[in-house]
Amino acid sequence: MSSILSTRGLTRTYGDGESLVRAVDGVDLDVAAGETVAVMGPSGCGKSTLLHLVGGLDRASGGEIHLAGRRVDQLTERALARLRRTDVGFVFQAFHLMDELTVIENVELPALLAGRSPRAARARATELLRRVGLDAKGDALPTALSGGQRQRVAVARALSNEPVLVLADEPTGNLDSAATLDVLRLFEDLHEAGQTLVIVTHDERIAATADRLISMRDGAFVDETRLTGGTTGHLGALAGLEG
Amino acid sequence: MQQEVVLALLAKEPSHGYQLRARLRQALGPIGEAMNAGQVYVVLTRLEKAGLVTTERPELATGPAAAPTADRKTYALTPKGQQRVAEWMTEVSWPKPDLTEFHLKLVAAAAAGLADPLSIVDTQRRELLRRLREAQRAAMAEPDGAEAGLLLEGIVLRLQADLRWLEACERSWTTRRSTS
Structure with missing residues (x-):
């Protein structure tokens, strides 16, 4: 299977000498096209740094990153910025929507930055808002929406530039149980539509939606679980009906 | 008290019943206080009947210090008992979660270097x-x-x-x- 994203020996260190911190320490990651991968670990394990490195928000200290068949760790600042605009979509815990812009303006912005025409960007944004169930809220300001709705807008925005890879950092971190379920449904839809997704989280619920779960500790991968396939048929027992 | 828990606690070395009770009280804290003192012996007797443990009586000493008591017996795993412990280490007990059992499994695994x-x-x-x-x-x-x-x-x-x-x-x- 071909990888959309792969890293080899990816490393990010801070400081030097005695105070050297290995935030990401020699990580080999392969994500296949259409796959959802979740990376879990305690805070400080390096999972957010990893996400920033593969998304071009931070620079690696060593190792390689290949995205959609291209080596991207050696790109110039300018080429890296272009890569972020055209190939990657981001979803953050704190939504990071622009409060001065309406919902639909927020969603169409990445498409505009990626070079689409205003008309095409608007059409795409309208379609995405419909997909996340917020087509009636296009003209509202983000501040008028609930946390769950804002995160759904943020997901729509992440898809605006038709990225090859969506990166999500604790996307359910600020949401209650019902809003979490909405976002989980949305990620499930993306997955079914063939979107490649990497999620870093400490929320077991969103991690459990992934095809593959990687545990990270002290900057390195320590365990990997394939969640698809395997045992099923436990619902009755889980509900206390059997056993 | 789960039989496997008692078995696993014997995996490190043969023990007296009172040593097992002390180990359980240490691992369980206040939860272990609710444990009936005789419970461990009931389980040990059952395990012995099932051929999972053997007992040894010390040489009968003479003199007043050698009080005859059940506590004097030393319990040890049989090969069958060892096999049962090894199986238990790899079993997953959900959906009937028994927190105490899982906790003691970790304690016993670490103590005896089983896993x-x-x-x-x-x-x-x-x-x-x-x-x-x-x-x-x-x-x-x-x-x-x-x-x-x-x-x-x-x-x-x-x-x-x-x-x-x-x-x-x-x-x-x-x-x-x-x-x-």
Whole structure:
């Protein structure tokens, strides 16, 4: 299977000498096209740094990153910025929507930055808002929406530039149980539509939606679980009906 | 008291019944205080009948110091008992979660070097995550406000609670391993 994203020996260190911190320490990651991968670990394990490195928000200290068949760790600042605009979509815990812009303006912005025409960007944004169930809220300001709705807008925005890879950092971190379920449904839809997704989280619920779960500790991968396939048929027992 | 727990505590070395009781009280704290003093002996007798442990009586000493008591017996695992312990180490006990059993499994595994507590935690986590995935997919398929959705949410929340506790187990055993 071909990888959309792969890293080899990816490393990010801070400081030097005695105070050297290995935030990401020699990580080999392969994500296949259409796959959802979740990376879990305690805070400080390096999972957010990893996400920033593969998304071009931070620079690696060593190792390689290949995205959609291209080596991207050696790109110039300018080429890296272009890569972020055209190939990657981001979803953050704190939504990071622009409060001065309406919902639909927020969603169409990445498409505009990626070079689409205003008309095409608007059409795409309208379609995405419909997909996340917020087509009636296009003209509202983000501040008028609930946390769950804002995160759904943020997901729509992440898809605006038709990225090859969506990166999500604790996307359910600020949401209650019902809003979490909405976002989980949305990620499930993306997955079914063939979107490649990497999620870093400490929320077991969103991690459990992934095809593959990687545990990270002290900057390195320590365990990997394939969640698809395997045992099923436990619902009755889980509900206390059997056993 | 689960038979396997007592068996596993014997895996490190043969013990007297009172030593097993002391070890359990230490591992269980206030929860162990509710344990009936005779419980361990009931389990040991059952294990002996099942051929999983053997007993040895000390040479009868003479003099007033050698009070004749059941506590004087030393219990040891038979090969069959050792095999049962090894099996138990790899078993996953959900969906009937027995926290005490799992806790003592980690304690016994570490004490006797039977298995890495962290790999037992990882195995258990994999299993729980698969079940969480299953329950959650069922929950997502329910329309908003469906009655069944509420039950499924309860299952999801309980699985999450178990997974959080596993995280705590992982932290604790990681620390103990690095300081030992």
